[in-house]
Amino acid sequence: MKVFITGGAGNIGSTIADLLLARGDQVLVLDDFSTGKKHHIQDHENLTFVEGSIVDAELLNKLMTDFQPEAVVHCAASYKDPDDWVTDTMVNSVGGVNVIQACQKHNVKRTIYFQTALCYGIHPTEHPITLNHPINPDNSSYAITKTSVEEVLRLSGIDYVTFRLANVIGPRTVSGPLPIFYQRLKEGKQCFATKARRDFIYTPDLAKLVVRAVDGEGNGIYHFSSGSDWAIKDFYDLVAGAMKLDPIPAPEIKELGADDAASILLDPSRTFADFGEIEFTPMEQAIHDIVAYYDKHGVHGGYTHLKINKED
CATH class of the missing domain: 3.90.25.10 (UDP-galactose 4-epimerase, domain 1)
Structure with missing residues (x-):
C-alpha cells in the first residue's frame, strides 16, 4: 500500500511510518521540522521524504500526483506557541483544508485525521466525555483550528477516520x-x-490502531483513550x-x-x-x-x- 503521512517526522507520524515500513508499505513523508525532528526519520528503501509545508497547496498536489497514495494520514499541526494564532490558522486550518482538497482531487481511498480532546472545551460536562458531548473549543487557537478542519473533513464526502486524542506520550514526544x-x-x-x-496514552498503541484504520477498519469519529x-x-x-x-x-x-x-x-466505548x-x-x-x-x-x-x- 502507498501511504502519505503529513507531519511524518513528528511523534505520531514517525511512529506510524515505522510500522508501515516494517510491513512493506511504500511511505511518503512531508514535514517542515517546525516540531518534527530529522532523526525520527530513518533511511529506508520504501521511504520518500520531502521537506515542506502543507500550507503549500501546489507542493501537496504535485506530491499526490507523483506518489498516488491510497491513504493519507494527516499528522501535521501547529501547536508550539499558544500566542501564534496566525501560524496555527495557516497550518491547521488552511493547510488542513489543502490536504482534504488534495485527497478529493486525487481520489484517495481513506484519510486519517487527529483531533484534540480540547475540542470539548476546558470545562466538559461529562466524565468521561462521550462523542455526544457538545463541541466547544474555547481554550486555544490550536483547539479552534483543529476543530474547524474536522468539520470540513466531515462535509467533504471523502472516506475518513478521525481520532480525538487523549494526551499522547512516546519517546519522540516534544510537548506536554x-x-x-x-x-x-x-x-x-x-x-x-x-x-x-489526564488520560495518557502511549504513541505505539495509537500507531497500531491507525494502521488498522489505514487498512479500512472503522469509519467516522472515535476517541482514542484508555x-x-x-x-x-x-x-x-x-x-x-x-x-x-x-x-x-x-x-x-x-x-x-x-x-x-x-x-x-474520553469515553472509548465506540472505539472498542x-x-x-x-x-x-x-x-x-x-x-x-x-x-x-x-x-x-x-x-x-x-x-x-x-x-x-x-x-x-
Missing part, C-alpha cells in the same frame, strides 16, 4: 508535561504539577522514579489555571465496539521506555498549546 518534567529534573530544577487529571486518567502528580512520580531519583524531589502543587481543565477523560478491545501498554512500562530513550538521545521540545508561566 513529560519532556518538561524530565528536562527540569535532569537540570536539578523544581517542577510543578497542577491538581489536574478509559482511565492519572493525577499529574502521580505521572510526575512515575517519571522521577524511572529516572531513579532517590529521594524523589517533591514538586510544587499548584491550583488549576484559568485555561486548564480539572479532568479530560468497532475495533475490539485494545491492549494498552502499562503506563509504568511506557514511562520507563521513554526515559531510557531520553537518557540515550536527549530530550527535545517541552512545548504546550496552553499558556503557562515560565520559570527558571
Whole structure:
C-alpha cells in the first residue's frame, strides 16, 4: 500500500511510518521540522521524504500526483506557541483544508485525521466525555483550528477516520508535561504539577490502531483513550522514579489555571465496539521506555498549546 503521512517526522507520524515500513508499505513523508525532528526519520528503501509545508497547496498536489497514495494520514499541526494564532490558522486550518482538497482531487481511498480532546472545551460536562458531548473549543487557537478542519473533513464526502486524542506520550514526544518534567529534573530544577487529571496514552498503541484504520477498519469519529486518567502528580512520580531519583524531589502543587481543565477523560466505548478491545501498554512500562530513550538521545521540545508561566 502507498501511504502519505503529513507531519511524518513528528511523534505520531514517525511512529506510524515505522510500522508501515516494517510491513512493506511504500511511505511518503512531508514535514517542515517546525516540531518534527530529522532523526525520527530513518533511511529506508520504501521511504520518500520531502521537506515542506502543507500550507503549500501546489507542493501537496504535485506530491499526490507523483506518489498516488491510497491513504493519507494527516499528522501535521501547529501547536508550539499558544500566542501564534496566525501560524496555527495557516497550518491547521488552511493547510488542513489543502490536504482534504488534495485527497478529493486525487481520489484517495481513506484519510486519517487527529483531533484534540480540547475540542470539548476546558470545562466538559461529562466524565468521561462521550462523542455526544457538545463541541466547544474555547481554550486555544490550536483547539479552534483543529476543530474547524474536522468539520470540513466531515462535509467533504471523502472516506475518513478521525481520532480525538487523549494526551499522547512516546519517546519522540516534544510537548506536554513529560519532556518538561524530565528536562527540569535532569537540570536539578523544581517542577510543578497542577491538581489536574489526564488520560495518557502511549504513541505505539495509537500507531497500531491507525494502521488498522489505514487498512479500512472503522469509519467516522472515535476517541482514542484508555478509559482511565492519572493525577499529574502521580505521572510526575512515575517519571522521577524511572529516572531513579532517590529521594524523589517533591514538586510544587499548584491550583488549576484559568485555561486548564480539572479532568479530560474520553469515553472509548465506540472505539472498542468497532475495533475490539485494545491492549494498552502499562503506563509504568511506557514511562520507563521513554526515559531510557531520553537518557540515550536527549530530550527535545517541552512545548504546550496552553499558556503557562515560565520559570527558571
